[in-house]
Amino acid sequence: xxxxxxxxxxxxxxxxxxxxxxxxxxxxxxxxxxxxxxxxxxxxxxxxxxxxxxxxxxxxxxxxxxxxxxxxxxxxxxxxxxxxxxxxxxxxxxxxxxxxxxxxxxxxxxxxxxxxxxxxxxxxxxxxxxxxxxxxxxxxxxxxxxxxxxxxxxxxxxxxxxxxxxxxxxxxxxxxxxxxxxxxxxxxxxxxxxxxxxxxxxxxxxxxxxxxxxxxxxxxxxxxxxxxxxxxxxxxxxxxxxxxx
Amino acid sequence: xxxxxxxxxxxxxxxxxxxxxxxxxxxxxxxxxxxxxxxxxxxxxxxxxxxxxxxxxxxxxxxxxxxxxxxxxxxxxxxxxxxxxxxxxxxxxxxxxxxxxxxxxxxxxxxxxxxxxxxxxxxxxxxxxxxxxxxxxxxxxxxxxxxxxxxxxxxxxxxxxxxxxxxxxxxxxxxxxxxxxxxxxxxxxxxxxxxxxxxxxxxxxxxxxxxxxxxxxxxxxxxxxxxxxxxxxxxxxxxxxxxxx
Numbered sequence: 001x002x003x004x005x006x007x008x009x010x011x012x013x014x015x016x017x018x019x020x021x022x023x024x025x026x027x028x029x030x031x032x033x034x035x036x037x038x039x040x041x042x043x044x045x046x047x048x049x050x051x052x053x054x055x056x057x058x059x060x061x062x063x064x065x066x067x068x069x070x071x072x073x074x075x076x077x078x079x080x081x082x083x084x085x086x087x088x089x090x091x092x093x094x095x096x097x098x099x100x101x102x103x104x105x106x107x108x109x110x111x112x113x114x115x116x117x118x119x120x121x122x123x124x125x126x127x128x129x130x131x132x133x134x135x136x137x138x139x140x141x142x143x144x145x146x147x148x149x150x151x152x153x154x155x156x157x158x159x160x161x162x163x164x165x166x167x168x169x170x171x172x173x174x175x176x177x178x179x180x181x182x183x184x185x186x187x188x189x190x191x192x193x194x195x196x197x198x199x200x201x202x203x204x205x206x207x208x209x210x211x212x213x214x215x216x217x218x219x220x221x222x223x224x225x226x227x228x229x230x231x232x233x234x235x236x237x238x239x240x241x242x243x244x245x
Numbered sequence: 246x247x248x249x250x251x252x253x254x255x256x257x258x259x260x261x262x263x264x265x266x267x268x269x270x271x272x273x274x275x276x277x278x279x280x281x282x283x284x285x286x287x288x289x290x291x292x293x294x295x296x297x298x299x300x301x302x303x304x305x306x307x308x309x310x311x312x313x314x315x316x317x318x319x320x321x322x323x324x325x326x327x328x329x330x331x332x333x334x335x336x337x338x339x340x341x342x343x344x345x346x347x348x349x350x351x352x353x354x355x356x357x358x359x360x361x362x363x364x365x366x367x368x369x370x371x372x373x374x375x376x377x378x379x380x381x382x383x384x385x386x387x388x389x390x391x392x393x394x395x396x397x398x399x400x401x402x403x404x405x406x407x408x409x410x411x412x413x414x415x416x417x418x419x420x421x422x423x424x425x426x427x428x429x430x431x432x433x434x435x436x437x438x439x440x441x442x443x444x445x446x447x448x449x450x451x452x453x454x455x456x457x458x459x460x461x462x463x464x465x466x467x468x469x470x471x472x473x474x475x476x477x478x479x480x481x482x483x484x485x486x487x488x489x490x
Contacts (some may be wrong), residue, residue, distance in 0.1 A: 118252065
């Protein structure tokens with residue numbers, strides 16, 4: 001049977017979503033170990049988004065195939081019982097045999113949180129990037145206009161040796177500001193490695209006045225990672241939602 | 246000069262607000278050490294609420310007297326620079342020479358957070374008490390009616406040897422419920438040691454069906470701590486606001 005689950009995690013102390021041979025401290029690894037223990041046979045889980053080390057998720061989606069007599073609710077409760085306190089399964093349901101969390105995803109929403117001040121963000125300090133210097137939010141919004149739509153985002157890709165297409169569509173980048181923070185919400189059909197963090201870092205440099213918002217056109221055209229901004233710190237990033245048809 | 250400050254902290258790793266001779270790991274101790282370093286002479290800080298070990302604050306108020314050439318903004322920035330990442334000074338202003346954070350307080354607001362489910366509360370896990378069994382919120386609301394007003398709250402006082410008056414007035418206990426949590430907000434003119442947590446623990450027992458809400462009348466009359474409920478865990482409690490005229 002094929003199962004779909006929605007997962008939430010505080011990524012602070014993990015080496016990201018994806019299981020690696022060198023280390024077991026990954027979200028995927030934790031979940032696989034519990035399901036393997038439950039079923040008695042090795043279980044492989046596929047996640048929709050390969051979040052980097054330190055990145056959080058409020059709505060990661062994953063699927064896996066197992067044979068069990070347990071109901072979906074019982075599987076969910078079993079997993080949650082053995083998960084550490086910084087990972088939780090929100091929902092677990094039977095999926096069609098063909099459902100694939102990553103290949104069927106038609107979009108993803110990420111949110112990047114910039115805190116204006118350390119003292120006012122004590123309770124969410126692990127989920128924000130503290131940037132006390134003021135940012136020109138209007139300039140940042142202007143820059144997003146050039147990033148909307150379908151483009152080759154090679155300049156914003158952390159993997160310089162990528163062979164596959166680096167064309168993606170950004171449906172929207174929304175920037176909101178309140179007294180304590182600036183939130184940048186990225187909605188696209190898919191994101192390259194480090195792409196959201198490089199977009200966030202580049203927009204922050206626009207906000208700092210180090211980049212003209214109108215230079216985004218040339219930046220996309222150069223297809224050169226070195227021309228884009230710094231990769232913004234992982235702690236500020238959260239995978240909010242994975243979208244399906 | 247007399248100064249007033251509003252402080253926010255995650256109390257998880259502290260032995261409460263009040264400096265103790267046996268340990269230096271208190272909020273008051275941290276703040277005093279920084280101000281003593283800044284001025285070069287010992288500084289004593291008085292806080293409005295002596296929050297217990299593990300209790301959080303979004304609006305603790307404290308005052309202290311120092312002589313300095315620095316502006317209030319400079320003092321605040323100095324303190325925030327040296328504070329650990331789980332304590333922050335939100336505001337710091339000059340106060341009248343007679344202002345006393347505890348003696349002048351006319352009321353306090355505390356909030357107790359009960360999470361219905363661990364998995365849905367990953368990001369605020371250190372600020373809630375997870376209680377997965379359902380609670381009868383209507384019964385809990387009924388019980389609060391008997392607690393409102395001025396009473397002798399000796400049954401809800403953690404200090405059995407208290408000599409001073411145990412009469413306090415609770416202006417309101419508001420209980421709100423949403424999908425993920427139950428919030429109990431306590432507004433009173435002052436609270437005895439552990440009083441909010443014993444009230445919370447007793448109301449939880451009402452919600453569990455272990456106590457009849459109408460027994461609150463007799464419970465107040467017994468003036469016996471043993472008749473009240475368990476002291477609810479510290480992690481769920483936050484000092485929200487201290488009120489002045």
